[in-house]
């Protein structure tokens with residue numbers, strides 16, 4: 798759900814950052830500001846939060862698996878077919894799973910809570926990673 802200020806800024810077409818909360822795999826909580834249209838993975842990495850990205854953002858490995866809160870997940874456009882194909886093979890997927898490399902920062906993510914699961918499976922090398 799967009800805040801009133803986020804709706805206003807979005808309505809006039811000018812927005813630089815959206816801020817969301819990231820729960821890292823160690824359970825620590827971080828406020829992250831992302832530039833509109835950059836990947837969520839890029840924003841998380843820039844904030845210094847560990848996230849695995851074995852295929853470097855090509856939607857091929859599934860190691861950048863993230864879980865969104867339901868309200869924000871439901872407000873987003875659904876995953877593309879390529880993203881969903883990779884999500885089908887991540888360990889312990891949830892109903893609100895996405896790939897951090899495929900999801901882009903937008904005002905729709907303002908105030909979201911994004912969790913990074915503790916383990917990702919690299920679909921490129923077929924090895925489990927911690």
Ligand code: FES
Pocket residue numbers: 849850851852853854855856857858859860861862883896897898899
């Ligand atoms: S970094 Fe490999 S699927 Fe996102």
